[in-house]
Amino acid sequence: MKKLFTSESVTIGHPDKICDQISDAILDAYLMKDPHAHVACEVCANQKRVVIMGEITSNAKVDIEAIARKVIIDIGYDNENLLFNGKTIPIQIEVQRQSADIALGVKEEHLGAGDQGMVFGYATDETLNYLPLPIYYAHKLAYRLEEVRRKQILPYLRPDGKTQVTVEYEENIPKRIDSIIIAAQHDENVDLSILKEDIKKEVIQSVIPAHLLDEKTKYYINQTGRFVLGGPASDTGLTGRKLMVDTYGSFSRHGGGAFSGKDATKVDRSGAYYARYVAKNIVAANLAHQIEIQVSYAIGYEQPLSIFIDTHGTNQVPEEKILKGIEEVFDFSPKNMIEELSLTKPIYKKTTCYGHFGKDLPWERLDKVEKIKKAMKS
Numbered sequence: 001m002k003k004l005f006t007s008e009s010v011t012i013g014h015p016d017k018i019c020d021q022i023s024d025a026i027l028d029a030y031l032m033k034d035p036h037a038h039v040a041c042e043v044c045a046n047q048k049r050v051v052i053m054g055e056i057t058s059n060a061k062v063d064i065e066a067i068a069r070k071v072i073i074d075i076g077y078d079n080e081n082l083l084f085n086g087k088t089i090p091i092q093i094e095v096q097r098q099s100a101d102i103a104l105g106v107k108e109e110h111l112g113a114g115d116q117g118m119v120f121g122y123a124t125d126e127t128l129n130y131l132p133l134p135i136y137y138a139h140k141l142a143y144r145l146e147e148v149r150r151k152q153i154l155p156y157l158r159p160d161g162k163t164q165v166t167v168e169y170e171e172n173i174p175k176r177i178d179s180i181i182i183a184a185q186h187d188e189n190v191d192l193s194i195l196k197e198d199i200k201k202e203v204i205q206s207v208i209p210a211h212l213l214d215e216k217t218k219y220y221i222n223q224t225g226r227f228v229l230g231g232p233a234s235d236t237g238l239t240g241r242k243l244m245v246d247t248y249g250s251f252s253r254h255g256g257g258a259f260s261g262k263d264a265t266k267v268d269r270s271g272a273y274y275a276r277y278v279a280k281n282i283v284a285a286n287l288a289h290q291i292e293i294q295v296s297y298a299i300g301y302e303q304p305l306s307i308f309i310d311t312h313g314t315n316q317v318p319e320e321k322i323l324k325g326i327e328e329v330f331d332f333s334p335k336n337m338i339e340e341l342s343l344t345k346p347i348y349k350k351t352t353c354y355g356h357f358g359k360d361l362p363w364e365r366l367d368k369v370e371k372i373k374k375a376m377k378s
Helices: 015-033 064-075 133-150 192-207 267-284 319-329 334-340 369-377
Strands: 002-010 038-045 050-057 091-096 117-124 157-170 173-186 218-221 290-297 306-310
Touching: 002 133, 015 038, 015 050, 015 064, 050 064, 064 091, 117 267, 133 157, 133 173, 133 192, 173 192, 192 218, 267 290, 267 319, 267 334, 267 369, 306 319, 319 369
Parallel strands: 050 091, 173 218
Antiparallel strands: 002 157, 038 050, 117 290, 157 173, 290 306
16 A cells, blocks of 8 residues: 655744744753753744743853844844844843742652653654654755755855655555655745756755655745745744654654753653653664654653553564563653753754754663663563
8 A cells, every 4th residue: 555644844044943943042051051940931033023932940141132143143144135134133032930830840859740741752763763754854855955055055045944755655664755845045036947956956866865766756846936035034933833843744643842942841842852762762672663652741740640652563572561661661750861861961952953853862872772672571
């Protein structure tokens, strides 16, 4: 049976991703000075202003406005021609201390979950970094789109952009790429036919292996014919609005909580990272070709309320045995997750773009494979 599945990614200049980057840059700045800072920082941006909101409890002093401006300028929004300029855009800061009621549940001596909710982790062996093929190549295309702009290979490109990849599966095995969509922001006077040829050559063909493309593969490049106005000048950005881009490209379910701007006491971030860590080690141990893990929490409680797994019929040993092994080898308490994955370090800015998974980050380690295999034997 053949089926199609699609995932998307965005560049660092996408309005939502600008907001994510500002949120995580502010989080990192606090953690550099205060590893136990409690941060929940969200950003909204449009053509007229950037608004930074949230709850932050820390004795550290951080220049929030300066951080936001640097992020925007570094992305490439640094002149008035783009109608959004990090040097001049008004920045409004609306930050207060964390609620004392919430703080009761996340004291260092009794570190419970910072909120109720559920998280999902996922891994599959269809790529080397254990991500589904559609999101894997959507991210690679978005990264390459940014790279050719930065390196002036295609000097007429601007910061905003989106990619989308549709993969054809046969008997649940990826066989070919059915279609690729790329929307790339560009300068005013670029010839569209040249842009399309350049994107196909310098972006698509440099990223996608030839054996996945064929005469039936469809390409949709800047289909509207014009993408000059982009970023927050054309579309309001908001922290946490690209959840599927951040995770598994809709291949797995999602608990609903965003990641960016939140310190690790918020389990919708740390729990999702740890669930990915567990899932990846399970697949690497060859216990299943893919696995989805759901973990649920109650605010203030140190241990999860439930752990559920689904291998989608690809398990090599019974699921109940895998679940027992997970419970034996892994500890989903917030205190352990933070310590084991070093989540008080300022590592979050580099998670923000091109997905929070599949990169050189603590939750991508495969250091529990042997323990899991041993647990299966016992």
